[in-house]
Amino acid sequence: xxxxxxxxxxxxxxxxxxxxxxxxxxxxxxxxxxxxxxxxxxxxxxxxxxxxxxxxxxxxxxxxxxxxxxxxxxxxxxxxxxxxxxxxxxxxxxxxxxxxxxxxxxxxxxxxxxxx
Numbered sequence: 001x002x003x004x005x006x007x008x009x010x011x012x013x014x015x016x017x018x019x020x021x022x023x024x025x026x027x028x029x030x031x032x033x034x035x036x037x038x039x040x041x042x043x044x045x046x047x048x049x050x051x052x053x054x055x056x057x058x059x060x061x062x063x064x065x066x067x068x069x070x071x072x073x074x075x076x077x078x079x080x081x082x083x084x085x086x087x088x089x090x091x092x093x094x095x096x097x098x099x100x101x102x103x104x105x106x107x108x109x110x111x112x113x114x115x116x
Contacts, residue, residue, distance in 0.1 A: 010043060010046070010063060011043060012043070013042075013043045013044060013045070013046065014042030014043055014044070015040070015042050015043075015044045016044065017044055017045040017049050017050075017051050017060070018051075019044060020038055020040070020044040020045055020051055020109055021035075021038055021051065021053060023094075026038070026080065027053050027054065029080035030053055030056075030058065030111075031053060031054060031056055033113070034080045035078070035079060035080035036078050036110060036111060036112060037075070037078035037079055037108055037109060037110045037111070038079070038108075038109050038111075039066070039079065039106040039107065039108050039109075040106060040107050040109065041106055041107070042107060043063060043107045043109075044107070044109060045060045045063060045109050045111075046060065046063065047060055047061065047062065047063055048060065050114070051111060056113065057113070057114040058111045058112060058113050058114060059111060059112060059114050060109055060110070060111045061110050061111060061112055062108070062109075062110040063107060063108065063109050063110075064107070064108050065105050065106070065107055065108070066105065066106060066107075066108050067102060067103055067104065067105050067106075068100060068101060068102050068103075068104045068105075068106065069102030069103060071084050071087070072084065075087075075108075078110070088100055
């Protein structure tokens with residue numbers, strides 16, 4: 001399956017890529033290579049789309065849906081955390097009152113730096 005075919009299977013984006021990583025601490029984690037994925041409640045990017053953070057360029061490699069209950073410590077490391085519990089507490093601190101529901105689905109956006 002080509003990237004275009006995969007792209008055609010995805011629903012329309014709900015936001016733009018410039019809103020994918022916005023928290024200053026997360027931006028720094030991406031720049032430092034400690035964060036290689038972002039989970040959002042909507043789809044913010046297409047595969048192959050370019051994200052620029054502080055003059056550095058990153059490309060989106062994968063976009064897929066995942067439930068919160070499927071998260072592993074490995075996924076949390078992609079997000080720049082040590083484990084799922086640390087990631088969960090961080091997310092809940094950003095969204096006071098939001099429940100953490102294992103069946104809730106999010107969009108995973110995996111990216112990597114573009115080498116010059």
